[in-house]
């Protein structure tokens with residue numbers, strides 16, 4: 001049995017604790033909070049045996065093997081370093097840290113200490129993502145040329161919340177854009193150029209942003225993120241022979257559609273007369289599209305066991321049981337690559353976070 005501790009008692013902590021219930025070989029041993037009342041309440045609701053009134057007490061608990069860090073982005077570096085220094089394995093929420101330099105520090109320490117460490121990019125471990133990788137590796141859509149991904153949620157504009165608060169590492173890119181960037185890196189690799197634009201709000205964080213990744217082989221990825229509006233929350237990967245749609249919700253997808261392009265890529269300069277008749281009638285147009293899709297679009301649905309968070313946790317358990325210090329599916333160099341892209345884009349719109357460049361010893365209470 002691998003014993004888990006959770007730092008934080010907010011949304012992600014609760015979802016993860018629930019997900020852990022369906023993980024083989026895992027037990028949730030303790031929760032740590034800045035306040036005794038929150039720790040007790042969380043422990044009571046989720047049947048957690050130990051409730052600590054500080055993060056440091058949980059980290060010092062000798063019975064805990066691995067700590068899941070579910071606190072605001074600005075605390076990820078300090079808490080990860082603290083856990084690793086105490087000999088604990090770490091699963092840290094996305095974004096892994098505030099920037100690439102902080103990620104490097106955490107990764108270096110984990111490697112020096114031969115301890116397991118991973119970014120909690122849960123999307124990557126969901127069952128349907130296996131289908132996505134297989135279809136792309138088998139070249140079912142031919143050579144990938146373009147990826148578009150858009151994620152957005154209309155979040156209540158509260159300057160103190162972790163979404164908008166600059167001191168907590170807020171902003172659309174680090175909160176939502178990171179999913180699209182991570183997907184692009186997973187499927188296309190490391191880009192050769194990053195271009196970013198953003199709209200900064202009154203608190204100074206990016207409330208909407210758009211990032212374009214260019215690849216040496218001429219591929220492109222366009223990622224948008226918004227805290228102001230509901231996005232399509234899906235991704236489309238387009239290749240020379242077809243396209244693959246990862247349906248909403250992109251953060252935790254369960255449905256994909258593969259569409260083969262059988263010669264329809266080229267628009268004939270002299271379209272036949274029946275085409276122009278169809279295009280004038282909405283009913284005929286819909287019927288034509290439906291008939292056209294039959295046999296050409298294949299949809300796959302993969303339902304979850306548990307609430308979805310269990311898959312990343314199961315991967316951690318699998319790695320710990322087999323003595324691995326990194327996951328092959330979510331390697332630390334991949335996380336560092338994502339952090340570099342986030343830095344690059346953020347620099348282009350002039351957003352920095354307070355204290356992000358300080359390299360002091362971790363500050364944990």
Ligand SMILES: NC(=O)c1ccc[n+]([C@@H]2O[C@H](COP(=O)([O-])OP(=O)(O)OC[C@H]3O[C@@H](n4cnc5c(N)ncnc54)[C@H](OP(=O)(O)O)[C@@H]3O)[C@@H](O)[C@H]2O)c1
Nearest residue numbers: 008009010011012013033034038070071072073093094095
């Ligand atoms: N994988 C996912 O689907 C997913 C979803 C949401 C969020 N996340 C990530 O998970 C992390 C936490 O997000 P969340 O939505 O769970 O946030 P949240 O609901 O605001 O909870 C964050 C928790 O962190 C602790 N905390 C420590 N310092 C804090 C501070 N200065 N201000 C506020 N809270 C503080 C609090 O717990 P105590 O008071 O008990 O100490 C709080 O409950 C973020 O890094 C986010 O990017 C991931």
